[in-house]
Amino acid sequence: MAHFNLRKAEPKDVPDILRLIKELAKYEEMEDQVILTEKDLLEDGFGNHPFYHCVVADVSREHQKVEGYSVIGFAMYYFTYDPWIGKLLYLEDFYVMKEYRGFGIGSEILKILSDTAVKNRCSSMHFIVAESNKASIDFYKRRGASDLSLQEGWRLFRIDKKNLLKMSAEE
Amino acid sequence: MDFTIRAATLEDCKDISRMILELAEYEKVSDQVKITQRDLEQDGFSKNPFFHGIIAEVPEHLKSREGHTKVGYSLYFYTYSSWKGRAVYMEDLYVMPEFRGKGIGKALMSKVSQLGLAAGCTQLNFTVLDWNKSSLDFYLKQGCWDVTSDLGYHCMRCEGDALENLAQGDL
Numbered sequence: 001m002a003h004f005n006l007r008k009a010e011p012k013d014v015p016d017i018l019r020l021i022k023e024l025a026k027y028e029e030m031e032d033q034v035i036l037t038e039k040d041l042l043e044d045g046f047g048n049h050p051f052y053h054c055v056v057a058d059v060s061r062e063h064q065k066v067e068g069y070s071v072i073g074f075a076m077y078y079f080t081y082d083p084w085i086g087k088l089l090y091l092e093d094f095y096v097m098k099e100y101r102g103f104g105i106g107s108e109i110l111k112i113l114s115d116t117a118v119k120n121r122c123s124s125m126h127f128i129v130a131e132s133n134k135a136s137i138d139f140y141k142r143r144g145a146s147d148l149s150l151q152e153g154w155r156l157f158r159i160d161k162k163n164l165l166k167m168s169a170e171e
Numbered sequence: 172m173d174f175t176i177r178a179a180t181l182e183d184c185k186d187i188s189r190m191i192l193e194l195a196e197y198e199k200v201s202d203q204v205k206i207t208q209r210d211l212e213q214d215g216f217s218k219n220p221f222f223h224g225i226i227a228e229v230p231e232h233l234k235s236r237e238g239h240t241k242v243g244y245s246l247y248f249y250t251y252s253s254w255k256g257r258a259v260y261m262e263d264l265y266v267m268p269e270f271r272g273k274g275i276g277k278a279l280m281s282k283v284s285q286l287g288l289a290a291g292c293t294q295l296n297f298t299v300l301d302w303n304k305s306s307l308d309f310y311l312k313q314g315c316w317d318v319t320s321d322l323g324y325h326c327m328r329c330e331g332d333a334l335e336n337l338a339q340g341d342l
Contacts (some may be wrong), residue, residue, distance in 0.1 A: 017310075021253045021319075022256070023220055024253075025253075025254060030254070033254045033255075034254045035254065035255055036252075036254060036255065036256050040256045041202045044256060044257060051249055051250070051251040051256075051257055052251040060175045064216075069197065074179065075175065076253055077249070078250055078251055079221060080221075080248055080250065080254055080260065080262075081214065081221040081222040081246070081248055081262060082206075082262065083187075083191045083204075083205055083206055083211070083222075083262060083263055084191070084195060084200075084203050084204045084205060084306060085203070085205050086205070086206055086210060086221075087214065087221055091333045092248065092250075092251055092252070092253055099181045110337055111337060111338060111339075114329070114334050114335075114337035114338040115338040117338070118334065118335065118338045121332055122325060122330065123194065123331075123334075124328050124331075124334065125328070125329045125330070125332035125334060125337075126326065126327065126328050126329075127327050128326055128327060129324070129325055130322065130323050130324055130325075131323040131324075131325050132175040132275060133324055137325075140327055140329070142215055142233050142331055143329065143336075143337055144332065144333025144334075144336060144337070145328060145329040146327065146328055146329075147325050147326075147327055148325070148326040148327060148328050149319055149325035149326050150325065152300070153298075153300060153301035153302060153318040154298045154300060154301075154319075155299055155300075155307075155317055155318075155320065156296065156297075156298055156315065156317075156318040156319045156324055156326055157296065157297050157298065157299055157303055157310055157315045157318060158294055158295070158296050158315060158316055158318050159284070159294065159295045159296075159313065159314055159315045159316075160293070160294055160316075161288075161293045161294065162314075163313070163314030163315070164284045164287065164288055164292075164293075164294070164295055165284075165288065166314060167280060167281050167313055167314065168281055168284035168285040168288055171249065
C-alpha cells in the first residue's frame with residue numbers, strides 16, 4: 001500500500017494526535033495516565049516556543065480502512081542535549097494504527113526522523129521502551145538501537161509535581 | 172556555607188566545560204566528552220538554546236584549592252510527555268568534591284524544580300547510573316522514584332552508522 005502521505009503536523013491535526021496518543025497509551029495499558037488536552041497540545045506545539053514537533057501519516061479517503069480517520073499514524077519528538085556529545089533527537093511517541101501496520105509506514109516515519117536528526121547535526125536518537133514490549137524492542141534492535149539501561153546501567157528517575165513543589169520550596 | 176545559585180552566562184562556559192570533564196571523570200568515561208567550551212557557548216547561549224544552565228558560586232575567600240569560585244552546576248532543558256505535557260529534564264548535576272555535604276546539590280536541584288514549575292512543568296526527569304549508590308540515595312531522599320525499576324522503562328539509543336542507515340532507509 002503506497003497511498004499514504006507523511007507530513008509535518010498542523011494545528012488542525014491536534015484532535016487526531018490526542019486520539020493516537022490515547023490509543024498508544026491503551027496499547028501500553030496506561031490509558032488512564034493521559035491527562036493532556038487538545039488545548040495543551042495546541043499551545044505547547046504550535047505557539048511561539050514549541051515544546052515538541054510532530055509528523056503525521058495520513059491516507060486519502062478512498063484508502064481509509066477505518067471510517068472517518070485519515071490521520072493513521074504519528075511521531076512526537078523534540079531536541080535534547082548531551083554535554084558530552086551535543087544535540088540529540090528524542091523520540092517521545094511513535095505509533096501507527098493497528099489496521100495500517102505491516103505496510104512500511106512505521107519504517108518511513110523512522111526514516112524521516114533519523115533524517116531530521118542527521119540534518120540537525122544530532123549525534124543520536126534516544127527514546128524509552130518498556131521491557132515488556134518485546135515486539136517494539138525487536139523492531140528497534142533490528143534497526144541498530146542499543147539498550148542503555150542494560151548495557152550501561154542507566155536508570156530513568158522521576159519527581160512528580162507534589163515533590164517538585166516541596167523541593168522548590170526548600171531553602 | 173555561603174554560596175549563591177544563579178543562571179549561567181556565556182562567561183561561565185569555561186568553568187562549565189571544566190566541571191563537565193570532572194563529572195565525566197567521576198563516571199569513569201572522560202574520553203567520551205567531545206563537546207568543547209565553544210560548542211557550549213553556541214548551543215546554550217544563542218537565539219534558540221538547546222539547554223539552560225545554573226551555577227553555584229562561593230565568595231572569593233571560600234574558593235577551591237585550585238582557585239575556583241564556581242563550584243557546581245546543573246544543565247537542564249524542557250521536554251514533553253505525551254501523557255502529562257510539559258516536563259523538565261535535568262541532564263547534569265554536579266558539585267566539586269571539596270564542596271559536597273553543604274546543601275549545594277540540593278539547592279541546585281531546588282532551583283531547577285522552581286524554574287520547571289514556573290514554566291508549567293509537572294515532572295522532572297533525569298538518569299542515574301545503577302552503580303552510583305550515593306547519588307541514588309540522595310535522589311530517593313528528595314522524593315524521586317525509579318521509573319526503570321517500577322515501570323520497566325529502558326533508555327534506548329540509535330547512533331552513528333545505525334542512525335545513518337535508518338536515515339537512508341536501509342534495514
